[in-house]
Amino acid sequence: MKLYYPMKTYYIMKRVSLFICICLFAIHARAQDILISKNASVSFFSSTVMEDIEGKSNTASSVINAKTKELVFKVSNTSFQFQKKLMQEHFNENYMESDKFPFSKFSGKITDNVDLSKDGNYTVSVAGNLDIHGVVKPYQGKVTLAIAQGVITAKTTFKVKIEDHNIKVPSLVFKHIAEFVEVRLSAVYQPKKSS
Template sequence: MKKIYLSVLFIVTVSVVRAQQILICNNAKVSFFSSTVMEDIEGKSAVGGSVIDTKSGNIIFKVKNTSFQFKKKLMQEHFNENYMESEKFPSSEFKGKIKTPIDFQKDGNYKVEIEGILNIHGVNKAYKSIADLTVNKGILVAKAAFKVKIADHGIEIPTLVFKNIAEYVEVSVQASYIAKK
């Protein structure tokens, strides 16, 4: 009987530890901003999804391109039809790794290096960025910002509107993670 009890306790303990090493976020905020003399363009989404494996540091982040909202409806239409070609490339994705080791069980603020592959418009490109992580009572909040060169991802800007769209866009991400149950 004692062996059965210890076996069950071991299985439950391993299951709890394993569950705590996977963190998920289903409502990540992703935005991008492009500023030129002619016009500022900003798109925002609040439905990005992400998973972090705290043991390995692996991170996956994905957002549907059609989820971005703009102040002007015409901007949203041009973004999806002309630039992102959202029917052909429905989502953008980052697969990478948190390079700076941290204790996800310990409350605190951490600056970490993240590197990985960003896929936008069907084109993969390596990126490195610094992220701010805050661990507080089992919740992880991550914030990061980085610049993306539009041409690096095969997004063509027609010469007619070239002055309206910056060569680089500032991408910002904010996500709150909880342990997978």
């Protein structure tokens, strides 16, 4: 009888330890599914006969869930830099109204069946909603992925019609801004570190 309780305690402790290990593994596995890009690059280019306008930001953030293929891309509108300071002022005050709409954001999903844990180069389809200037519109396009040892490099280029997002261009400068702007995104995703 004296040995029964210590043995019972041993088996209980063994089961508790096994349960804790399984929980820790599950938490680690979930953390490995999340990939983060903290300094993603966003640029847009508008070309007209009168003038070329380009804005660049290297402070966008993005997250991909490798299991569900869902992704989010977000950039602060005031982080865009221009060659001319006046362009930056017009962009934030007149066009984007950055005080009202501080961020531009894309939320979507990779629609192709691709294993994001497998090294290689892929071109995948992405579909989702683009929120610019408080107007949300559906977008879809192609993204190139280079996967190496758990790190994903993603690049894409697409066009945005400024009128679709209620961005008003004064008639005096209308000839300086194209109807469509070309947007380029580039991000390097690394697995989220489990805390």
